[in-house]
Amino acid sequence: MKFSTTLRRTGVAALAIASLAGFTGQAHAQVDVPLVESGSSLLYPLFNLWVAGYTADHPSADITTTSTGSGAGIAQSIKGLINIGASDAYLSDTVVKKNPTMLSIPLAISSQAINYNLPGITNLKLSGPILAGIYEGKITQWNDPAIAAANPGVNLPGHVIIPVHRLDGSGDTFIFTQYLSASDAGWGSTIKFGTAVSWPAVSGGIGANGNSGMVTAAAANPYSIAYIGVSFADQAAKAGLGAAELKNKAGNYVLPTEDTISEAASSVANSTPADERVSIVYSAGANAYPIVIYEYAIVNSSQKAPAVAEAIRTFLSWAITEGNDQSYLKQVHFLPLPATVQALSAAQINKIQ
Known part of the structure; x- marks a missing residue:
């Protein structure tokens, strides 16, 4: 997967900016304090790659990784x-108010695919309202008029x-x-969003x-649909699952590619607040993919x-610099x-004391 020119160049430029930001950790400091990371299954594969690379440069480092889900990682x-x-997910205003020393620190950019198991169909367009209808149990058949209208000519x-x-x-x-x-x-206005929601009962x-x-559930059930993080895109493809084109805010149907993800991320880069708690989902841009996110490290600054x-500072500083390499x-x-x-x-990493 080839990175977009825009983010590749800004990623390199960021190394100079980061050095001026006053990183506390040194690039090759020997750190032997055991650390434990746990949470997002979407971020888990990258953390495993990072730990392997980091420990190669820091032989005395001891970092344990576990996939438990973002909700468990936050808690x-x-x-x-x-x-x-x-x-x-970044920390909500309510959580931050109760836990003012907790930080939400972006480490990289990722996205989520809507995968489907439809024998014989390789191209499918879906929208937020269609997906809402499916998960509410209001759209129950694959040939529903709403899906058919978005996919003319598809059997x-x-x-x-x-x-x-x-x-x-x-x-996710x-x-x-x-x-x-x-x-x-x-x-x-009803179900809203969160790391856990009250899913409507759907037969x-x-x-x-x-x-x-x-991935396993979708692959085992023809005619299923699922939302799956892009770090599992290769597994989803090997399982025979398709990835839907999603309707974005501009009204265009797009796939999660380097260019469409980059366009979404670029639209909020300069407006990201200092605490970095911001949504990239459904962002502006003619070709912006609608489900793009910052991947966060949730860390106590105290x-x-x-x-x-x-x-912690040394590892996270490495992750956003050397770890952001292709x-x-x-x-x-x-x-x-x-x-x-x-x-x-x-700047947020340097608050960890």
Whole structure:
């Protein structure tokens, strides 16, 4: 997967900006304080790549990674049970008010695909209102008039749709339901969005844990549909799942590609606030893919020991610089942080004491 020119160049420029931001950790400091990361299954494959690369440069480093879902990662980080909570979702205003020392630090950019198991169909267009109708149980057949209208000429089967959703507290659920809330007024005023929502009862619907569980469930059930993070795109393709073109805010149908993800991320890069809690979902841009996100490290800025704080700072500083290299990101279909966002992340990392 080749990175877009815009983000590749800004990623390189960001190294200079980051160095001026006053990183506390040194590039090759020896840190032997054990760290534990847990959370997002979407971010999990990248964390594993990062830990392998980081420990090659820092042989005494000891970092454990676990895929538990963004909801668990956030909760465990707040409780002090882990050092780094991996999340596709930023902390809400309510959570920040109750926990003012907690930080939401973007580490990279990713997205989410809407995958489907429709034998014989390789091209499918869907919109937020259509997906909301499916997950509400209002659109139950693949040849429903709404789906047919978006896909003229496609021979849609008269078969019941099997919607698959996450059972665990999930950042993927957070961003998927954000897209539904932003694009469908009914969903936005009733079910809304979050790492966990009250899913409407849909006959035949299936629940699964983690992105790997979503791939498995969708692959095992013809005529199913699922929302799956792009770090599992290769597994979804190998399982024979298609990826839908989604209707964006401009009204165009687009796939999650480097260019469409980059356009969405670029639209908010310069308006990202200092605390970096911002949605990229359903952003402006003629060709912007509508489900794009910052991948966050949820970290307490107030650590129990200086050595732990230093270990966290050193690793996260490495992640947003050396770890934002294509050699890591392209393997999971992520993009690097734009220069302005990388500088903001560096400033937040330096708050960890």
